[in-house]
Amino acid sequence: MKKNVLLKKAGALLLALSISVAAFSTAAPEGKIIAKAIVGGESSDKAVEIPANYEITEWAEYKGGNQYYKFTIPEDGDLTLHATIYKSSGGITVSVLNSDFQGFNWIGDYSRDSVVDGTDTRSLSAGTYYVIVSKYLGYDQEAENKYKFKLSFKGYGVSENTVDSYENPKGYEINTTVTDSLTSTDNEDWYKFNVSKENKYVLNLTAYSNTAVTYSRIYEALIFNNDLTEKKLDISGADRTGEVYLNSGVYYLKIVGSNVKYSFSIKGASIEKTKVTKVKSPKKKKAEVTFKAVDGVNGYQIEYSTDKNFKKNVKSKTFKIEKTQDAGNNKRKITISKLKRHKRYYFRIRTYVENNNSRFYSDWSKAKMAKIK
Numbered sequence: 001m002k003k004n005v006l007l008k009k010a011g012a013l014l015l016a017l018s019i020s021v022a023a024f025s026t027a028a029p030e031g032k033i034i035a036k037a038i039v040g041g042e043s044s045d046k047a048v049e050i051p052a053n054y055e056i057t058e059w060a061e062y063k064g065g066n067q068y069y070k071f072t073i074p075e076d077g078d079l080t081l082h083a084t085i086y087k088s089s090g091g092i093t094v095s096v097l098n099s100d101f102q103g104f105n106w107i108g109d110y111s112r113d114s115v116v117d118g119t120d121t122r123s124l125s126a127g128t129y130y131v132i133v134s135k136y137l138g139y140d141q142e143a144e145n146k147y148k149f150k151l152s153f154k155g156y157g158v159s160e161n162t163v164d165s166y167e168n169p170k171g172y173e174i175n176t177t178v179t180d181s182l183t184s185t186d187n188e189d190w191y192k193f194n195v196s197k198e199n200k201y202v203l204n205l206t207a208y209s210n211t212a213v214t215y216s217r218i219y220e221a222l223i224f225n226n227d228l229t230e231k232k233l234d235i236s237g238a239d240r241t242g243e244v245y246l247n248s249g250v251y252y253l254k255i256v257g258s259n260v261k262y263s264f265s266i267k268g269a270s271i272e273k274t275k276v277t278k279v280k281s282p283k284k285k286k287a288e289v290t291f292k293a294v295d296g297v298n299g300y301q302i303e304y305s306t307d308k309n310f311k312k313n314v315k316s317k318t319f320k321i322e323k324t325q326d327a328g329n330n331k332r333k334i335t336i337s338k339l340k341r342h343k344r345y346y347f348r349i350r351t352y353v354e355n356n357n358s359r360f361y362s363d364w365s366k367a368k369m370a371k372i373k
Contacts, residue, residue, distance in 0.1 A: 040067030040133055044101075047130060052079070052153035059146040062092050062133055069131040073124060076181040076261075077155035078213055080121040081131070083107040085147045086114075091136035094149050098185055099128045121213045123183040123259035126159040156181050156261045164190045166228065169252060174201070177265040182218070182257040191253040193266065198247045200353070200360055202269045203233060205240045208261040218257035221264070226250040243269065245355035271353055271362040274300065277331060279347050279370035285340070287370055289347050290333040297351040300324070301361065304336060304347045308367065318352075339372045 039060050041047045047068035054071065073079065083094035085107070095106045107118035133147055158180055164170050169190035172178060180189055195201070207218040220236035223244055232251065233244040255262070278290040289302060299321055305314040317336060324332040339345060348367040352359045 040069045040131070042067070044068050044070070044130060050131075050151070052151060055150040056148040059086065059148055060133075062135075062145040062147055064135060067133040070128065071131070071151065072128045073126055073153055073155070075126050075155040075157065075159040076123065076183055077153055078121055078210060078259075079124050079129075080119060080152040080212075081107060081149065082119045082152070083117075083147060083149040085116045086145065092145050092147060093134055093136045094147055095132050095134070096122075096124075097130050097132055098124075099130075101130070102185075121210070123156075123181060123210075123213055123216070123261075125181075125183045125185045127185070158261070160186060164188075166190055166252060166254075172253065172266070175265070175267050177263055179261070179263040181261045182255065182259070184259060187256060187258045189255045191255075192250065193253065194250055195246045195248050197268070198245075198358065198360060200243060200245050200269045200271055201266050203235065203242045203244065203253075203264065203266050205235065205255070205264045206262060207240070207257070208263075210260070213259045216259040218255065218260060218262060220256050222254045222256075224252045224254065226252070228252065245353065245358070245360050247358055271351060271360060272297065273362045273365060274349055274351050275365040276347055276349050276368045279345075279368045281339075281370055281373045284373050285338060287336045287339055287345060287347065287372060288333055289336060289349070290327050290331055291349050291365075293330050293332045294351050296353075297321075297362075298354045298359075299352055300332075300334075300349055301352060302334070302336065302347060302349045303364070304339075304345050306340070306343055306345060308346045308369070310346070310348070310367075341372055344369055344371050 038048055038056060042065060047070035050069050050071050052071050052073045079096065081094065081096050085092055085094065093106060095103050097103045107116070107120055131149065131151070160180065162168070163186055165188070169192040172191040172193040174193060174195065182189060203221065203223065205218065205221050209216040220234065222231060223233040224231055226249060232246065233242045235242040253266070255264070272294050274292045274294045276289060276291050279287055281287050287304070291300070299319055301316055301318040303310060303314055303316045305312070307313055319334060321332070324334045327333040346367040346369050348364045350364050351362045
């Protein structure tokens with residue numbers, strides 16, 4: 001008999017414990033924790049720790065001061081705060097702040113005898129944050145004030161725990177693609193990269209804007225020289241692609257925006273080539289070189305040599321477009337003089353573009369040969 005009584009008491013105790021645990025919190029699908037009513041801690045060091053995906057489903061009572069909940073997000077991403085507030089007088093607010101207590105999400109109202117239901121989504125960098133419930137205009141401690149809220153977090157798959165700058169940039173390698181983000185806590189990204197070959201380069205920038213997030217956009221992307229004294233490229237607004245001519249050296253890319261995931265690449269781009277279509281020797285010691293005309297270039301350079309590999313006896317002639325003659329069918333021609341008689345010469349050509357007092361050349365064409373009169 002005593003044994004049965006003890007077993008019944010033990011069973012009742014276990015049942016009571018299980019009911020208490022169930023009343024406190026339950027696990028929801030996709031890792032979200034659902035709690036019925038947990039009042040936050042009275043200070044930041046006594047904050048109730050919660051996960052980034054969390055929901056209070058029943059009213060929590062507010063009796064003045066600040067009530068703190070603390071959570072950590074492991075990567076950059078979008079955090080949505082949905083809060084419902086009941087006020088019989090004055091108002092209270094539900095806010096999300098970072099560890100420096102700078103606010104981002106904010107839901108509140110000061111009207112009386114009403115229920116306020118609001119949602120706010122912001123992009124946040126990886127780190128520790130607080131949900132803080134606090135009083136607002138006209139708050140009356142004796143009145144009935146209560147709240148419930150829900151946190152939903154979706155990561156970007158990237159993480160940045162430090163704020164970069166010109167003095168502390170991230171490294172970047174030409175011809176690679178980088179994915180990163182700009183958030184409410186980090187609205188500038190700096191990248192340092194090295195150009196080993198003078199060339200034309202193309203910056204492609206893609207912003208994965210989220211219409212549910214406030215101010216989700218890229219404002220501008222800038223390329224500077226090593227000491228920031230010269231702006232090489234500026235794309236802003238709807239522009240997401242820009243061409244820039246860079247000499248060898250060190251450069252910086254600065255991207256400015258907020259609440260947005262993005263990717264970019266800086267890749268070398270070829271300057272359009274031309275080709276030699278015909279070479280003839282109309283007179284003694286002269287050659288007439290005909291070549292394909294190219295739009296968008298400033299001029300041409302011809303190399304000529306008695307060596308078909310252009311390893312010795314190489315000379316060149318550089319000229320503007322206006323120095324050439326029309327040869328018809330979108331072709332131009334120019335005459336090379338002072339050649340050696342009865343010698344075989346090989347001719348090849350390339351285009352060039354002038355930018356910031358520098359010349360940037362295309363690749364060489366294939367060579368054509370002619371015997372000089």
